[in-house]
Each structure stands twice: as C-alpha cells, then as structure tokens.
Amino acid sequence: MAKPRIAFFDFACCEGCQLQVINLEAELLDVLDHVDIVTFREAMSEKSDDYDIAFIEGSITRASDIPRLEKIRENATVLIALGACATIAGVNALKNRRTPQENLRIVYGDDGDKFETFPVRPIDQVVEVDYYLHGCPIDKNEFLEMVKALLMGTAPKQWTSAVCVECKLRENECVYDLGRLCMGPISRGGCDAICPAYGNSCEACRGILPDANIPSMVEVLKAHGASEAEIERRFTNFTAIDKLVQEMEQPQ
Amino acid sequence: MSDTIDLNIRIDHLTRVEGHGNIVVDMEAGELTQCKLEIVEAPRFFEAMLEGRLFTEAPHITCRICGICSVGHTTAALRAAETAIGFSPSRQTVQLRKAMLHAEFIQSHILHLYFLAAPDFLGVGSVIPLAETHKDVVKRALRLKKLANDACAVIGGRHVHPISLVVGGFTKLPTVEELQGLRDTIVAALPDVVETVALFKTLEIPHFLRKTEYISLKSDEEYALYEGDIYSSYGVMLPPRRYRHVTNEHVLDHSTAKRTRTAFGTFMVGALARVNNNFDQLSEGAKAVADELGFKTPCFNPFMNNVAQLIETRHCIDDLVAILDDLIATGIVDEIPDPQPKAGRGVGAVEVPRGILYHDYEIDAEGILTQVNCIIPTGQNLSNIEADMRELVHEVIDEPKDQIALKLEMLVRAYDPCISCSTHILDVEFV
Amino acid sequence: MPASKISKDDLKRHLSEKLTDYTLVGPVKSRLAYKFDVISNVDRLEIEYTTTVLPPKKQFMPTVEPLIRFQGDGTAQLPLIPTDRPVALVALHSCDLIATDLIDTIFATAPGDPYYKTRRENAVILGVRCMEPCDTHAFCNAMGTLDQKGGADIFLTPLDHHFLVEPLSKKGETFLAGAALSHSGDEDAQAVGRIANERDKQFRSQEKVDLKALSDAMTTSRDHEIWDELAGECLACGTCNITCPTCYCFDMCDKMELSLVDGERRRSWDSCQLREFAEVAGGENFRGTRADRQRHRFFRKGKYLFDRYDLTGCVGCGRCVRQCVADIDPLEVYQRLLERRSARV
Amino acid sequence: MSESITIPEQTLYLPIPTPVTAVRMLTKTECLITVELDPDRIEPYRPGQFFMLSLPGIGEAPISVCSPPEAYPRLQLCVRRVGKVTAHLHQLAVGSTIGIRGPMGNGVPLEQLKGQDLLIAAGGLGMVPLHALINHIVKNRADYGTVTVLYGAKEPGELLFRDELLQWGSRGDLNLHIAVNIADEDWMGHVGMITTLFQYVSVDVAKTAAVIVGPPVMYHFVMQEIRKLNLPPERIFLSLERRMKCGVGKCGHCQINEITVCQDGPVFSYDQLKTLPEAI
Numbered sequence A: 001m002a003k004p005r006i007a008f009f010d011f012a013c014c015e016g017c018q019l020q021v022i023n024l025e026a027e028l029l030d031v032l033d034h035v036d037i038v039t040f041r042e043a044m045s046e047k048s049d050d051y052d053i054a055f056i057e058g059s060i061t062r063a064s065d066i067p068r069l070e071k072i073r074e075n076a077t078v079l080i081a082l083g084a085c086a087t088i089a090g091v092n093a094l095k096n097r098r099t100p101q102e103n104l105r106i107v108y109g110d111d112g113d114k115f116e117t118f119p120v121r122p123i124d125q126v127v128e129v130d131y132y133l134h135g136c137p138i139d140k141n142e143f144l145e146m147v148k149a150l151l152m153g154t155a156p157k158q159w160t161s162a163v164c165v166e167c168k169l170r171e172n173e174c175v176y177d178l179g180r181l182c183m184g185p186i187s188r189g190g191c192d193a194i195c196p197a198y199g200n201s202c203e204a205c206r207g208i209l210p211d212a213n214i215p216s217m218v219e220v221l222k223a224h225g226a227s228e229a230e231i232e233r234r235f236t237n238f239t240a241i242d243k244l245v246q247e248m249e250q251p252q
Numbered sequence B: 001m002s003d004t005i006d007l008n009i010r011i012d013h014l015t016r017v018e019g020h021g022n023i024v025v026d027m028e029a030g031e032l033t034q035c036k037l038e039i040v041e042a043p044r045f046f047e048a049m050l051e052g053r054l055f056t057e058a059p060h061i062t063c064r065i066c067g068i069c070s071v072g073h074t075t076a077a078l079r080a081a082e083t084a085i086g087f088s089p090s091r092q093t094v095q096l097r098k099a100m101l102h103a104e105f106i107q108s109h110i111l112h113l114y115f116l117a118a119p120d121f122l123g124v125g126s127v128i129p130l131a132e133t134h135k136d137v138v139k140r141a142l143r144l145k146k147l148a149n150d151a152c153a154v155i156g157g158r159h160v161h162p163i164s165l166v167v168g169g170f171t172k173l174p175t176v177e178e179l180q181g182l183r184d185t186i187v188a189a190l191p192d193v194v195e196t197v198a199l200f201k202t203l204e205i206p207h208f209l210r211k212t213e214y215i216s217l218k219s220d221e222e223y224a225l226y227e228g229d230i231y232s233s234y235g236v237m238l239p240p241r242r243y244r245h246v247t248n249e250h251v252l253d254h255s256t257a258k259r260t261r262t263a264f265g266t267f268m269v270g271a272l273a274r275v276n277n278n279f280d281q282l283s284e285g286a287k288a289v290a291d292e293l294g295f296k297t298p299c300f301n302p303f304m305n306n307v308a309q310l311i312e313t314r315h316c317i318d319d320l321v322a323i324l325d326d327l328i329a330t331g332i333v334d335e336i337p338d339p340q341p342k343a344g345r346g347v348g349a350v351e352v353p354r355g356i357l358y359h360d361y362e363i364d365a366e367g368i369l370t371q372v373n374c375i376i377p378t379g380q381n382l383s384n385i386e387a388d389m390r391e392l393v394h395e396v397i398d399e400p401k402d403q404i405a406l407k408l409e410m411l412v413r414a415y416d417p418c419i420s421c422s423t424h425i426l427d428v429e430f431v
Numbered sequence C: 001m002p003a004s005k006i007s008k009d010d011l012k013r014h015l016s017e018k019l020t021d022y023t024l025v026g027p028v029k030s031r032l033a034y035k036f037d038v039i040s041n042v043d044r045l046e047i048e049y050t051t052t053v054l055p056p057k058k059q060f061m062p063t064v065e066p067l068i069r070f071q072g073d074g075t076a077q078l079p080l081i082p083t084d085r086p087v088a089l090v091a092l093h094s095c096d097l098i099a100t101d102l103i104d105t106i107f108a109t110a111p112g113d114p115y116y117k118t119r120r121e122n123a124v125i126l127g128v129r130c131m132e133p134c135d136t137h138a139f140c141n142a143m144g145t146l147d148q149k150g151g152a153d154i155f156l157t158p159l160d161h162h163f164l165v166e167p168l169s170k171k172g173e174t175f176l177a178g179a180a181l182s183h184s185g186d187e188d189a190q191a192v193g194r195i196a197n198e199r200d201k202q203f204r205s206q207e208k209v210d211l212k213a214l215s216d217a218m219t220t221s222r223d224h225e226i227w228d229e230l231a232g233e234c235l236a237c238g239t240c241n242i243t244c245p246t247c248y249c250f251d252m253c254d255k256m257e258l259s260l261v262d263g264e265r266r267r268s269w270d271s272c273q274l275r276e277f278a279e280v281a282g283g284e285n286f287r288g289t290r291a292d293r294q295r296h297r298f299f300r301k302g303k304y305l306f307d308r309y310d311l312t313g314c315v316g317c318g319r320c321v322r323q324c325v326a327d328i329d330p331l332e333v334y335q336r337l338l339e340r341r342s343a344r345v
Numbered sequence D: 001m002s003e004s005i006t007i008p009e010q011t012l013y014l015p016i017p018t019p020v021t022a023v024r025m026l027t028k029t030e031c032l033i034t035v036e037l038d039p040d041r042i043e044p045y046r047p048g049q050f051f052m053l054s055l056p057g058i059g060e061a062p063i064s065v066c067s068p069p070e071a072y073p074r075l076q077l078c079v080r081r082v083g084k085v086t087a088h089l090h091q092l093a094v095g096s097t098i099g100i101r102g103p104m105g106n107g108v109p110l111e112q113l114k115g116q117d118l119l120i121a122a123g124g125l126g127m128v129p130l131h132a133l134i135n136h137i138v139k140n141r142a143d144y145g146t147v148t149v150l151y152g153a154k155e156p157g158e159l160l161f162r163d164e165l166l167q168w169g170s171r172g173d174l175n176l177h178i179a180v181n182i183a184d185e186d187w188m189g190h191v192g193m194i195t196t197l198f199q200y201v202s203v204d205v206a207k208t209a210a211v212i213v214g215p216p217v218m219y220h221f222v223m224q225e226i227r228k229l230n231l232p233p234e235r236i237f238l239s240l241e242r243r244m245k246c247g248v249g250k251c252g253h254c255q256i257n258e259i260t261v262c263q264d265g266p267v268f269s270y271d272q273l274k275t276l277p278e279a280i
C-alpha cells in the first residue's frame, strides 16, 4: 500500500501546533515510516499539491486566505483542523470583540489602512472539515492517535466529554480548591487535563461542549467569587466565537 | 561587469522559517531597484486583543504570539506585568523561570541548526531526506530537542504555551526528585552537544562581512538573558523602559537623537549580537565551543549567527545544570502566587532566541491592561537583513541565479526569522 | 483472639518491615488533598487523613487498564497481572471498606471479572476507624457505613498513642505476624465508645437514612421535580461518578502502537453523566437529558443496587459532593425524596 | 439444548479468532457475514442472543445471531454500516479472521414458544434476530401452531433476505405480511407503517405468543396494536437495544433499573418490561 501523503498548511497562528508535531521526538522517525510528509513549510522546502491528508493550522482572517484554503480542500481527501486557531478560532477570536477598524487603529495607528483584515473565522466556516484536532496547542499524542486512526482507515476519536473527567482520572486536586477558577466542567476534553494537572485553570482551549450547561457554569463561577467581567473573560479566552457563548451574551 | 546585469528573484513563502515571508530582488542594468523581505503573514492584533484583559492573563495570551518563542513571550509578559504592579518574584521563581528560558533557547537553537539551517549546508530540502541519509544526525537532533522539551515539561508543564508560569510565581512546582532526574539526563546528553559541534565544524559557513550595530541585554551578574539593560555594541547602555530609543527610530520617532542613531544604520539582535556583546560571561564550555569553531569577537558575518547559536546552546546547557544544582541544593518551597493589581506601567525586556523581546504594559488599578506594546526581535532585525541582502547581492552577482537565490535564502534563514511573531512588524515599515 | 493494640511507632515500624514482602499502598498528601499511592518510605504514609480524591477501587481496577493485548500475528492475549508481591492497602475508611464489599459482590458475580478478582485476592486490606468526621461533606453515619469493617482483613482504631488492632481474616493475621502487639484492656474499648459518642454529634446530619424507605421513595419519584432542578445545576462533568467508590462503569477502546499490529484493548472508567453514555447507533439516546442521567445516578445508588444486591450504592463518603463544583449533594437529594414520601404516607 | 461450555473467567474479554467463510451484501448498507465457530471454545447459540465482533485496533460491536441454532457451528451475522466497527466489518474478506465473544444474552425462550401460535413483528434491522427465529421455526415447523410474520421497512431497498421472504411467503404455512413506508415503482405490496399490518392479524388469545424486534420508536406504536389483541404480557417478548461495551454485565452501559440488558436480556417479556420504566 502506498504511504499516505500528508501536507501541513498554516494561516493566522503561532505555528505552535506544527511545532508540537516536530516535538514528537521519540516517534517522528517511526511516523515517517508510515507516511510521506510532502508539504510542511515550517520545516521543509519541498512542496507538493499532491496530497491525501491536509492538516490546517490557523484561523482565517482576511479575504485572500479563502481561495488558498479552498484550493487545499480541493486537493485533499481528508482535511483536518489542527489546533484551536483552526477549530474554534482560538485566541485569535479575541480580536472579534472589536471592529476590524478599531483593531487596525490600535495596533498600526495611521498605517492601519495598509492591511486587510476581517473578523476571524475557524476554518469550518470556510470549507468542510473532516476531523478536528483541538487544543492550544494540540496534544502531540492525540495527533499520533489521529494519524494511527487514519492509517487504519477508521474515524479518529472526537472528544465529547468534559476536561473534569480526565482531571479526576489523573487525581488532580481541583483548582477551585486552590482558589482558581476553571472552565473544565463544560470544556471539551482530550488534553488529559494538562492545565489543572499543573495547578492552573482550564481555559477551554478546546471549545465548549455543545450541550454545555452555561447558566449553571456562570452560577458556579459567581459562587467562587468571579465578577461579571471576570466571567466574561473566562468565557472568551479561546471561545469568543463560540455560538453558545455568544447566545449567552445576548441580552434577554 | 555588474552594470549590465538584470536579475529577478522572487521566493514566495520562504520555507523553514516561522511564518510567511517572501524574498524579492530586482536588478535592472546593475541597479538594485528592489531588495526586500516581504512579510505576508496575516496581522493578528495581539495588542488590541490584550487591551481590556486582566494583567494576569497577559502571559497566557501573549505566548500564543509564537509557538517557538512561547516561553520567551511568557517571560516578557510576566516581567512586564510584575514590574507594572511592583511585584518582585522570589529567587526560586526567578531561577525556575531562567531554567525554562534556557530550555527554550536549547530547543529553538537546536531546531534551527539541525532542521532549518543544516539542510542548506548539506544540500537537501529538509530534514526528511536526512532521516534516510544521516539517521544518526537526525536522531541526535531529536534527542537534544527532547531534552529541552522535557525540561520545560518538568518545570512549566510543556514547552509550547507553558502552563504553570503565572504572574507571581508557579501554580505547580517541580519536586527536587524531578529536578534531579532532569539534571541527570542533561548531563548525560553532553556528548551529543560535543558531536553537534563536531558536525558544524565540518560545514562551510559562507564568508560575508558587513559591519553593523549589535544590540542585546547586558548585566553585571551573568550572560544576560532573563534580565539586563539594553546595550549597543556602539557603547550605549539604556534601561529597558527606554526601549523605544532603539526600536522606533526608523519610522515613528524623528527626534535629533534618533537621527544621530540612524546615521549608524540598521542593527542586529539575536545570538550573534549577544555573543559579540557578552562573550566574557559565557560558560567555559561555551567559550571552548567558540574556540573550536573559530569564532572571534567582534564577528561581523551574519552567517556566523548559526555558530553563535551553537555557542549559546552549550552555554544554556551548562547554566541550566548550574541552576538545577542550585535548586536541588536549596530545595523547593511551596509558594502560592497571589499578586494583587496596582496601577502602573512595566516593560519586560527579555532575550529570546532571536533577540530582545519587549512587552510594555500599562495597567489600571483594577489590573486591566489599558495599553500594550510588544516588539519582537525579528521586527528589529528586518532592516538589517535587507541591508545584508543588498550587500550580498552585489558580492555574489556573478554566480548563477539559483545560487544567488540560495545564498539569499540562507542569509535570511541564518537570522532564524520568526515571522509569526511579527505582531508589530510595521514599526519598521518598508513594504 | 483477645483484643490487642500496638503503639503508633511500632505500627509504623511493622509496616516498614513489611515493605520487603508487600507493596504498600496508602494515603499520601499532595498540596491540599490526599490520594492513595505506592509508598516506599513509611514516613509519607498518613494513616489519619481526610478521604482521598479517588477511591481505593483504583487499586483493583486501575483508571485505565489493558484487557487484551493484540499481537502482530493476529492473535489476542491476556495481559499478565503480576501477583508475585502481595499488596497491602493501608488505612481504608469504613465507607471505602463497605464500597469495596459492594464492588466485590458485583465483580465476583458470575461471570466474575478476572482482572479485578486477581488484584483483589492479591491484597490485604487494613481498615481504620474514623475518630472524627473527615470533613463537613461526609455523611457515612447517615448511610450506616460508619464503623463498618466491610472487606477489611485488619481493622485499626486510632487512640492517642496506639492503635487497637483487630485481625479479621487469615490474610490479616499473616500480615500481623511479628508485630509488637500487646493486650488491650476494657479501658481502651471504653475510650473508643466515648470518642465515638462525641464524634457522632459532629456529623452534619444525625438522622439515619432508611435504605428500604429510600428505595421505595425512589420507585414513586420518577417524575419528582427534583430531577429537573438537578438538571439545571449539573454540568455533566462526570466528577461525581469518577470519584465515587461504588461506581464501576467503564468504557472500552483500542489503542494501537505505531506498528498498527500490536496494541491493546483497554478499559477506562466511564461516567453515566456524560451525554454519550447511553447513546446507540441511529442517534437514539436512552438518557438524553441531564435530568434522566441524574435520576439514573441516584437511582443506581439508592435503588437499583439495593434492589438487586440488598446493598447500598451510596456509602456516604462525601467525595462527590466535596468535588462537585455545582454542589450537588446526595444526602439532600435523599432527604427530599424521603420527605415527599413521608408527606404522602 | 446441548451441554453448555462455561466460559472461563480468564477469557471473559478475550475474542476467539474465527474464520470468515462468506461475505455478501444484502442491501446498500447491510451485509451478511458467515463465520465458522470453534465448537471447542464457543457454545451453541439461540435466536435473540448476540455476539461481540471484534477487530484489533478498531473495537467491538454487539451483533445479533442471524442464523438458526441448527446452523451451529456456522454463524451468520447481518451488519448495518453505521460507524467504526461496522464499516470495517463490511470490508472483511473471505478467509480473514475476526474476533468473537459470545454467545451473550438470554435469547428468545424457545421452550416457552413451543406449541404456541406465534405473532412475529420485525421492524427494520429487527429482522436480523427474527431471521434466526423464523428459520428455526421453519426447520421445526411441527412444533408451532399458526405463525404470522409482520415485517416493516422504510423502503423496498431496505428489505433484508428478499429471497427467503419469497420462500416464506410461498410456503403456505407462514402468514407473511410486509409493509414499506415509502414505495418505489416496482413495489406492488402494502405501503404504510408496520402498524397498518395488524389489520391482517387475528389471534387466538389463549395460545398465542408474540415476538417483536425493532428500533425503539417502533415499540411504542406496535405495542399499542399488540395491547388491543389482549395477549397476556408474559407471552409478549421484545428485544432491547442498548449501548454495550463489555457484554458481560460489568460496564454499566446497558443498565436499565436493576437489570443489565446484555445479561438479563436482550429479550424480555412485556411483563418484565412493565416494571422497568425507561425500558421502552
């Protein structure tokens, strides 16, 4: 069987997710036994338009990104959103809280009009996405599992349970008990609760679960002393674009 | 001879660098009409995102500016925020942060040397063919990289977007046993560093000299990475809060002082600048590496930035071991960070692998960020890269076009530019 | 066997000596909470502690464990569970002892679970009496599990400077061989009685839950408004199940190595509060709402297991309410259900 | 029944490698897989029982017995492609090996059905276990009284076992009624929900048992019709589908009240189900 051909592409992002792939130090060479990486700009000069699986990193932030992404979708059999920027617009979506003009003025002052920008979108708002690899950054082991599943011709696991599940399985002390707030109860897991395991809050970088009980989460945050503004911040770190969150913010 | 030459070079989406950039060179009848490094990376508006957020969020948001320098951004953010609220972290916190930063230097330099730069010298397109032809070399690179990543995992949870580093200290502290384990693995890896030096000794670094100004941090205490004053090889020393004097001259500031400095031309930050400026404070091991690779200060060859990175890799490994020894000897005390907001302004100036990184925050009494400015090293280097490119084109103009293109690419890559970082690139507007 | 005791130092010494033959597992302290962990230095062991994050069940059924190993040649093998060294599981509270009893019953009911049984049989359990409520969440007294000795092989009662020691099985006696035991007189038994009396008053509720009445109350409470109220609060995060000593549901999934031929079929703890738990092909979900799932959770504790095995599925350890960020409290739920029942009767 | 082999606990979760001897597509989404069981390791099965089919690295899925007990040690399984495991089962090649655990569950109480008139109602994939039952009845026709089979499918293309349906229909000793919700051009038969077939049914309440298998929604409507027939609840049998992971009563996924569907079911009398809220 011919090795599947894999390509990586990046849009607006920090390229940390691609770095996580390179960070698979112990497994990288074995992965290369199973697949051909044909495009990976961050790490190689070779390029090709002939690939089976495309991993897309980054958010779409300007009109000129769209045809490029559409072209990739056309070429690829399987298209995977790699990391929070691509799956849920991630930290980039923070900019959507202001108009593009305001953003340009704040950062570039009078030079602002030299740039094109529009409200940030995750890539599934532009093309169809087959699978999601969530996280900011992605978990490199989850990437490996995804590659294995694809090689076996089966659907990769897409998480539907909360971060708390993995957090408790690791036997972490709840960070609420350490006096911090945490979005773990309503956030998509798959990260092995790495942030709470290191004593810090879950910031929902994998997005909020589709059937999350947002009103109750708000109550929990309040009960732990969070102000309205603080709650708003918690809900918008990585999920400013989340439909559920935006609905919550709509005045009743 | 060159006055009859027409030359057109366009390298779109330069590879093996962080972020998207194009090289454009146009020569008509020997006259260089265009010679630039175009930045096509989508702007990301981090400063705008940060305004209105809480100061404690800054490290976790700004590290997302760049995955490769994410510890660097975290550190700059921590330092800016703590300076603004007038908080001094404990010695233990500082030591652990320095260890993280060292690990990032090792990881970033190794990545650049083996994965991004070496393929040029070995005449291949990437590390992937090397995995076939030079399996041992690739494995060694991966081992060294893993070492750095493991260090970050032990101390901060992970390298890309570290977790436990927060304003005030750490949300979780490593145990002495973990630090001891880490120390042992690092020491065991020293032969890999020696091999790396031996490998780079065999590679031929292009000979190209152009005098420029080197800017880095400088400290009386140590080889300045985590903190220090801003120092120029032309002898100027400035406190971090006056960083705009070095960063903003070209476009925004038209003061007399500025014009004087413009007379010096462009400047370089990064490994070469640091090694040039602070050579004496390197570890003995690092000095030996310099010796072995024939590095002499001052060095005006930008291609030698790769060698400077290798020297620093050794320094960071040596110093990391020293820090770990110190932490193991003193033991780890549980501290729960609890920084309180206070109105103020703070500049965090930190050396990251590619040069000085500045974060400048203004915080109100509630701890809300009201003004944010981040200046990244690659933004500072851009003009210098272009100045080098212009001179290099003239030197190599007689070579075949693909050779010229390759040399230009190698030059740009030698700077290890990190274009994703370029949130503020337009301070040096030239597109 | 006459009542005996051992000084606290001697017990420590004895445990330390046992390290040569036994793998010692007991509570250790992390930052604020305790957890069961392998102990190589007895100084780390905290015999008097507040209930752990996860229950000791993880000792017999790890949170993730391989059930099958696949081999390149297409065959499947059973992973070996090493039993060369017995495990001494130290300082289980009464609630955890009773919970262990319950899971023993279920995982030994034909067909028995070989992995659980192997580990369980390989372990000697040292129970320890709680001399004060471990915190304000526990309600073991209300569930009737306080002071129970359940599946323990040895039961310890801490007094000022020594422990009363009751061996309860052959395994327990073997473990105690060579320990510096001395005779314990009536005054010790009286002291225990006195302390217990004081202790009982400190629990947050003094009332005992009538288990039979609770099961009956549940039978008529399917449409109680409480389920919707709980659904409003519950975040479906699964914490309550994962931390419960009597929950044993698991998921199974395969994890292959990069060779794609070698690999494992693993089971990992699961939670009935998660949306997908009861979903089948075609999208049908038999407990699609949080209300359905909360009801299932509590019925399982108070009714299903009781009806089937005559055991309480809730031992009052308080782990779930302690760790539920939405503060959902089983005791309150039971009381509400019982209230309506008594209002009706 | 032959003497049962007790599964040693040690091999509770261990799939037995079993050769695939035939694979045939029945419809666009269902295929029929035939395997040869190892009689030393896998005991005979009954209609209504199921097996766990296992593929290394992909997972396991509970699949009903589709062939009559008489076929043992041959076993047929009819699989609808809905997800991971089932998709891979569709790609099986003759000569390959799959892992099998089972038989599991109680199965249809054949002893109780003996001598009775039978009303059998199959909705969609529910025909799979009932195919095993009907074939058993056909092979032992004298043991049963009048047999009526109602079969409802969404559309003609989804009808399973079309050849056999023809045979059954032409036997004369089986009353077979088929309904499709949506007809196509070639469909000459009845159009409507399976419930509309009850107009053809008349039963002798004194000696009729009913066996019903179908998707959850179907139970709701079919039970309304069945109740009209006044059959005693203990002579009405239904098979339930639930999520299952272990198949041996441990994993908790298929629990309804105090019972587990995999161990105490999947076949239940209506009598039992009445006291099991949530069951249907």
Ligand SMILES: Cc1cc2nc3c(=O)[nH]c(=O)nc-3n(C[C@H](O)[C@H](O)[C@H](O)COP(=O)(O)OP(=O)(O)OC[C@H]3O[C@@H](n4cnc5c(N)ncnc54)[C@H](O)[C@@H]3O)c2cc1C
Pocket (backbone or CB within 6 Å): C279, C280, C281, C282, C283, D050, D059, D060, D061, D062, D063, D064, D065, D078, D079, D080, D081, D082, D083, D084, D085, D086, D087, D125, D128, D129, D240, D241, D242, D243, D244, D245, D266
């Ligand atoms: C007793 C019993 C007998 C069955 N008999 C047959 C049969 O004869 N033929 C047939 O085609 N199907 C049968 N099924 C259904 C079959 O088991 C599921 O379709 C199959 O497990 C789906 O697995 P998958 O890996 O292909 O799907 P997945 O990719 O895992 O998921 C697809 C969908 O199937 C659901 N699902 C996953 N696992 C299970 C599971 N273990 N049980 C039920 N649903 C699940 C998921 O919720 C999801 O909606 C039976 C189910 C039961 C409980």
Ligand code: SF4
Pocket (backbone or CB within 6 Å): A013, A014, A015, A016, A017, A018, A057, A058, A082, A083, A084, A085, A086, A090, A091, A135, A136, A137, A138, B064, B067, B160, B161
């Ligand atoms: S998801 Fe996070 S780590 Fe990945 S590219 Fe985006 S910002 Fe970087």
Ligand code: SF4
Pocket (backbone or CB within 6 Å): A163, A164, A165, A167, A168, A172, A173, A174, A175, A176, A182, A183, A184, A185, A193, A196, A202, C239, C325
């Ligand atoms: S720390 Fe966060 S993820 Fe972990 S249990 Fe607590 S709320 Fe859940």
Ligand code: SF4
Pocket (backbone or CB within 6 Å): C233, C234, C235, C236, C237, C238, C239, C240, C241, C273, C320, C323, C324, C325, C326, C327, C328
């Ligand atoms: S722990 Fe609390 S919030 Fe989480 S699932 Fe259980 S009851 Fe719901």
